Amino acid sequence: VSDTAGVAFAGIDDVRSRLAEQEYLCDRRVATVVFLATAIGKPVLVEGPAGVGKTELAKAVAAALDRKLIRLQCYEGLDESKALYEWEYAKQLLYTQVLREKIGELIGPARDLRAAAAALRDQEDIFFSDAFLVERPILQAIRAEKPPVLLLDEIDRADEEFEAFLLEFLSDYQVSIPEIGTVTATHTPLVVLTSNRSRELSEATKRRCLHLQLEYPGAELELEIVRLKAPGAGEALARDLVATIQRIRGLDLRKAPSVGETLDWAQALVVLGARSLSRELIEETLSVVIKYDGDAAKVRQALAADGEPAGHAHPHSHSH
Amino acid sequence: VERVVLEFVRLLRRHRVPVSPAEGLDALAALQRTGLGDREVVRAALRATLIKRGEDGAAFDRLFELYFGLGDEARPRPDRPPPHVHHNGASPTELRFGEDLEGDPLGEEGHSHDDPSPIDLRRFLEEDELRPGSDLHGEPERLRLSVFGSQLMLSRSQDALEQAMKRMTHQIRVRRARSFSPGSVAPESGAEQLPVDLTDSEFADLVEELRAAGVDEALVQAITAGADDILAALPGLLRSLMERQARMRAAAAREAPAASLSLQRMLERSPGDQRELELAIRRLGRRLHGARTRRMRRARTGRVDVARTLRANLGYEGVPFEPVLRRRRDQRPRLVVLLDVSLSTRNLARFWLQLVFELQSHFSRVRTFAFVADLVEITPLLEAQGLAGGVETLFAGDLIDVDENSDFGRAAEQMRTGHLGAITRRTTVVVLGDGRNNGRPPNVGALEEIARHARRVLWMTPEPRWGWQLGSCDMARYEPACDAVEVVRTAADLGAFAERVLAAGSVAR
Numbered sequence: 001v002s003d004t005a006g007v008a009f010a011g012i013d014d015v016r017s018r019l020a021e022q023e024y025l026c027d028r029r030v031a032t033v034v035f036l037a038t039a040i041g042k043p044v045l046v047e048g049p050a051g052v053g054k055t056e057l058a059k060a061v062a063a064a065l066d067r068k069l070i071r072l073q074c075y076e077g078l079d080e081s082k083a084l085y086e087w088e089y090a091k092q093l094l095y096t097q098v099l100r101e102k103i104g105e106l107i108g109p110a111r112d113l114r115a116a117a118a119a120l121r122d123q124e125d126i127f128f129s130d131a132f133l134v135e136r137p138i139l140q141a142i143r144a145e146k147p148p149v150l151l152l153d154e155i156d157r158a159d160e161e162f163e164a165f166l167l168e169f170l171s172d173y174q175v176s177i178p179e180i181g182t183v184t185a186t187h188t189p190l191v192v193l194t195s196n197r198s199r200e201l202s203e204a205t206k207r208r209c210l211h212l213q214l215e216y217p218g219a220e221l222e223l224e225i226v227r228l229k230a231p232g233a234g235e236a237l238a239r240d241l242v243a244t245i246q247r248i249r250g251l252d253l254r255k256a257p258s259v260g261e262t263l264d265w266a267q268a269l270v271v272l273g274a275r276s277l278s279r280e281l282i283e284e285t286l287s288v289v290i291k292y293d294g295d296a297a298k299v300r301q302a303l304a305a306d307g308e309p310a311g312h313a314h315p316h317s318h319s320h
Numbered sequence: 321v322e323r324v325v326l327e328f329v330r331l332l333r334r335h336r337v338p339v340s341p342a343e344g345l346d347a348l349a350a351l352q353r354t355g356l357g358d359r360e361v362v363r364a365a366l367r368a369t370l371i372k373r374g375e376d377g378a379a380f381d382r383l384f385e386l387y388f389g390l391g392d393e394a395r396p397r398p399d400r401p402p403p404h405v406h407h408n409g410a411s412p413t414e415l416r417f418g419e420d421l422e423g424d425p426l427g428e429e430g431h432s433h434d435d436p437s438p439i440d441l442r443r444f445l446e447e448d449e450l451r452p453g454s455d456l457h458g459e460p461e462r463l464r465l466s467v468f469g470s471q472l473m474l475s476r477s478q479d480a481l482e483q484a485m486k487r488m489t490h491q492i493r494v495r496r497a498r499s500f501s502p503g504s505v506a507p508e509s510g511a512e513q514l515p516v517d518l519t520d521s522e523f524a525d526l527v528e529e530l531r532a533a534g535v536d537e538a539l540v541q542a543i544t545a546g547a548d549d550i551l552a553a554l555p556g557l558l559r560s561l562m563e564r565q566a567r568m569r570a571a572a573a574r575e576a577p578a579a580s581l582s583l584q585r586m587l588e589r590s591p592g593d594q595r596e597l598e599l600a601i602r603r604l605g606r607r608l609h610g611a612r613t614r615r616m617r618r619a620r621t622g623r624v625d626v627a628r629t630l631r632a633n634l635g636y637e638g639v640p641f642e643p644v645l646r647r648r649r650d651q652r653p654r655l656v657v658l659l660d661v662s663l664s665t666r667n668l669a670r671f672w673l674q675l676v677f678e679l680q681s682h683f684s685r686v687r688t689f690a691f692v693a694d695l696v697e698i699t700p701l702l703e704a705q706g707l708a709g710g711v712e713t714l715f716a717g718d719l720i721d722v723d724e725n726s727d728f729g730r731a732a733e734q735m736r737t738g739h740l741g742a743i744t745r746r747t748t749v750v751v752l753g754d755g756r757n758n759g760r761p762p763n764v765g766a767l768e769e770i771a772r773h774a775r776r777v778l779w780m781t782p783e784p785r786w787g788w789q790l791g792s793c794d795m796a797r798y799e800p801a802c803d804a805v806e807v808v809r810t811a812a813d814l815g816a817f818a819e820r821v822l823a824a825g826s827v828a829r
Contacts, residue, residue: 012354012361032354032364039353042346047374081627089630093638100637127634197374206372207340210350213374 008065009035015064024053024060025217025225033212034061043170043191045155045206048214050196051258055153057214058192062149067190070144071151072137074158080165084175086134092127128179138169139183147187155205156195163205170208217259219246225259230266240277241266244303248289251302257289265289279303321351328366331383337376343369359388622647654746655683655821656774658735660753661714662692662726668782668808670711672752675818677707687742690714691731693724697739726756728794729763736766743773748821751779751802755788755795762794767801779805780817 009015015031026034034057037044046054062069072083135143141150155163169175173185193209195201217225223242226233233241241262249256257265265288274281282303290296329344347369354361363384371380628644657676659669669690676686687699696719702710715722743749749770771777779802781795788795799805806817 028360029364029367032361033368036350036353036365036368040346040349044368045372086627087631089627089634092634093630096634096637200373203338203372207342209372210346210368211372212368213377 009038011035018064019060022060022063023228024056025221025228026057027221030057030212030214033210037210038065038190041188043193043209044212045193045195045201045209046212046214047195047197049216049256051260052214052216053259054194054214055151058149058151058194061190061192065149065190067146068144068148069151070137070141070148071153073153074155074162076157076159078158078162082136083138083162084136085139085177086136087128088132088134092132095127138175141189142173142175142183142185144187144189147189149190149192152191152193154196155193156198156201160202163202167204167208170205216249216256219243222246222259222262226262226266229263230270232270233266234275236276237269237274238266241269244277244282245289247302247306248299251298253295253298254292255295261289321356322348324356325351328387329370331387332370332380335379335383337371337379339370362388621645654685654744654748655687656742656747656749657686657688658731658749658751658753659688659690660692660726660728661690661722662724664754664756665752665782666715668780669752671814672780673707673711675814689735689739690720692720692722693727693730694720695731695734695738696720725758726753727760728753728755728757728798729761729766732763732766732770736769740770740773743770745775747774749774749777750821751777754781754783755793755798757792757794759792762797764797764801767798771801777802778817778821780808781805782808784809
């Protein structure tokens, strides 16, 4: 656990400030979980709707700790040979071909068949040694020189078999490779799993992880994020924008706008030179945040019902 | 810290939030790092380590408030910033007040009555007794200790004791003074100042009474030994009891989780609650889902797996002597659903349909038949009009006469003659109905023939087993023909049944 020396987080506030340096703003709740994950060396399972910054969190933590980020995108049919290790068959094959010619010299003056076989046996392990091993993300994380951050992205897309396979790794940070044996992590990696909850993960997986439920940021936090990441947007515009986005998220949409889309929208409005958000402007640029026709119709309806863009109704609009 | 975590974990478990010992240890480790200073940090730490399902979040928040929030709202004290948690570590008496809200789990009644530890008192404040409607609520002028009494009875279950207690509860009364109300409680420092006049002598009387009634001596000893503690703690307990009651009353409405409510009752509730149930079913569906496996398995026919072939043939210098083949396997079951839509099972049918809808991707083909007396396939109807519309049309009675008395025998016969082709060796047949034929021939033979063609026949009935004997119910006769008959009364039951149907698919290859 002490392997994080030098760059480890000192406390919850330290987590927050250092993540903020990486332009990732979060509340104390998130910071607490991140701190605990590094402090007690447990994987973190981050769940939440798409676009709340689950993956970003892992990236920001890696950057803040100055650790390497190893990322494994999960998908249906992912298996050990893609996630853990694979033998380099072609190379093995090539070596056998080459060795066939040299075999006489290598075995040397063997007296009889038995001695030759014994001599050969002494050598055979080389085919299943590191030289022929292709490291995939999980093995990389285990054997890394410095403790890395391992991101298992969208674990809910992987099969249940893969989840079961992960259990050994998640609880003990070790994996068993039949030909080599058990490989244990020299440094505890910080493991971050993300899930969109397209299916429920197994109890066993959840039990081994700290659980963090990320939701869309509240108005204030989102405003700060917009200020930070889209500095071109004026104060009034930023407020209008965030208020409108928050209003849109409150509707029953097929896909609520993500934080990323908020920022896209902000950028788009900055490019258009907008100072504040008007009905017409929303109408014209809505496609940046709303990706389905049905959703767009709902949003128009709701905003029309409000009479004005939500931002203008906001009492604090001009109090800054 | 250990105690706080341990008790809180117990509390969660009692409220059906599953917490494993390992998670408890994590929580402990977490709190040791964060300390107990900041309430929000404690909350985040406990939540991250203990709560893994979204739906448990609400329960967690509620219990966290109850456990760590006692008295804080009632007495805001700016001079001690985050009081509750330090509180717990402060002194034993305070600790008790702070934590005894929920009491020990009922499950471990056995041991602690024999040791005279003051914590015993906590069990007298079991949550159930504190619900609105207990006599505490009904009789505001007198705060009777009947909770106390009934707990003793529960743990010893002796008639004699019961008698004594009945008398006793009338004797010991704690009178409430005019000023004593949940909102404005006496200052924290003066537990003694509370207008509670249970005196030592009255307590002695109680003990005498118990002894006279022939109560087991050890128990009397235990109570006597704990007397001081009990007396000292009483005002505090009462106070927390009152406060809690106010809160319980507010919370009572949104208490019961949808999954454990009876479906029947659920339907009588407001549309909002029904939505909640729908959500519960959707969650259930998602949990059962799992990702469908797309992994290739070795097979005798199929595509060549290059890597494995090379690997297997290294011994032949890589000449692929023995190709390794693999193939994707589709092992989803087919499902035929027979729904009795007569009045008695209509509600259940509705929920079952919804669940099947959620789980559709698990089955390679779903065909749905509805019947009361006559049988009709509603698969195309559901496809055309969607779930809600289809159910609406069906129950309106345009397709079949839904006001008839149900006749399983006839429906089974029609299934056998008309739709036996729908049932193959890969088919799981799910029958939903109460098996009430209203005196008509049960026609078990037809069901048996259906069962012979199907992989499995599972029957789901809303009626508990003891009801099968009553009236014209042929359930007992149908049961031998089915692979399983399950009584489904709550959403949770429904989920268990669905799991069973899915399992039926994956067992046989």
